[in-house]
Amino acid sequence: MQKKNKREFTLIKVIIICLILILLSGVGVMAVTTKVNTVKIEMSNGYELTVLTPKTNVKEILEDNNIILENNEKVIPGLEEEIAENKTITITDKSNQEIEVAKVSESGIEMTLDTLLDAYSTIVEKIEVIEEAIPFETITKDVSNGSSSTKNKVLQQGVEGKKRVTYKVKYQNDEEIERTQISEEVIQEPVDKIIQVSSKVTSSRSSTTTRSASSSSQTSSSTSSSSTVKVYKVTAYCSCSKCCGSHANGYTASGTRATAGRTVAAPSNLAFGTQLNINGKTYVVEDRGGAITGNRIDIYVSSHSEALAWGVKYLPVQIEN
Ligand SMILES: [Zn+2]
Structure with a gap:
């Protein structure tokens, strides 16, 4: 039993030595083939750290340097990303990082933090339905035949129409910033006001011809009336x-x-x-x-x-x- 144990023990020793040798040679090979990168780590408190590391994985680099992310912190690039030489790992508050992302989305235009926060302050969208008046047209029919003495008679009173207009209104800080008309629905058509201008002296003969005169004047009214x-x-x-x-x-x-x-x-x-x-x-x-x-x-x-x-x-x- 003892003999056997001793033999096993030496066997384990040999195996361990072999493993160590393999490992050492492996490290040697790695030392030759692995490039050591310079990576800058920017902490959320503004502190900067430059490290030499053979690692390229962001998570591993941070772990090697005993950097633990807080719950409210994010890292750019992401933990699972690989990083090239001379690159920077940035650790920021999550809120700051959103601004970083926003900055990028502004297609490279530099913005101050204030304008950025302004642009991201809540925009409230409301649908507003407003009833608006539709003005009526006034049509003048001149049947005076150029008479110097004329009188006006309202043949039809004008009535304003009504329409229901739906707007999409955007508010920022309770201030209207955009108004877009979505739809318009006429509830009531306006009624034209019609004024007839006729000569003051009306004989019985002219009154019988009023009808024909007014109908024929409709064509001329479009040119002379609304003046x-x-x-x-x-x-x-x-x-x-x-x-x-x-x-x-x-x-x-x-x-x-x-x-x-x-x-x-x-x-x-x-x-x-x-x-x-x-x-x-x-x-x-x-x-x-x-x-x-x-x-x-x-x-x-x-x-x-x-x-x-x-x-x-x-x-x-x-x-x-
Ligand atoms: Zn005034």
Whole structure:
């Protein structure tokens, strides 16, 4: 028994020695063939470490240097990644790392942390359904045959239509940043206002021909009619700097003193001095405005609160001269 044990023991010794030899030669071979890389490790606290390592696996490199990741830390590249020479392993807070990723996704554009955080502050998307008015058209039928004395008769009262508009609105920090119209549904079609302009003296003979005259005038109305009454987008303004900017001096573009109840700003196709009848009141074109083009009219009022209270109205405007 003892003999046998001794023999086994020497056998184990031989095997161990052999293994050590194999291992040593292996290490020797490895030392020759394995390249030692310089790897920089950036810690989340800003500390940097440069290590010489034969390892290329990120996890192994960190383990070799007794670096243990905290729960809130991430490593770039990932733990299972292989790393080439002269590369950097970066350990960051998870929140920082998200910003790193964001930076990359901004296609290389350098951003400050503030603008970045701004861009990533929560954007709330809301669907808003708003009922909006559809302004009615005013059609003038001139059956006066060029008579100097005419009278206007409203054949049909205009009625505003109604539509339901659905918007997708994006808010950031409670501020609207984007509004996209998704759909529009007409609930009620507007009804045209029809005004007939006829000669004041109506004989019995002309009244019998009114029907034919009005029907024939429909073709001509499209050319001559809307020159006298037209629907304008009517807003109000005062002499404050919010309304008039650098021109806030109380004087109009025509040189008159702006006067509530008289002064209106109109596009340049309406000459200064032109009288406009809006809602039964007569105003005079005395002013201009950068935004007052096309179908816009701005009525001068004496205070900014009045201007705000007016809002935006679509009104038939009669051009009187
Ligand atoms: Zn104002």
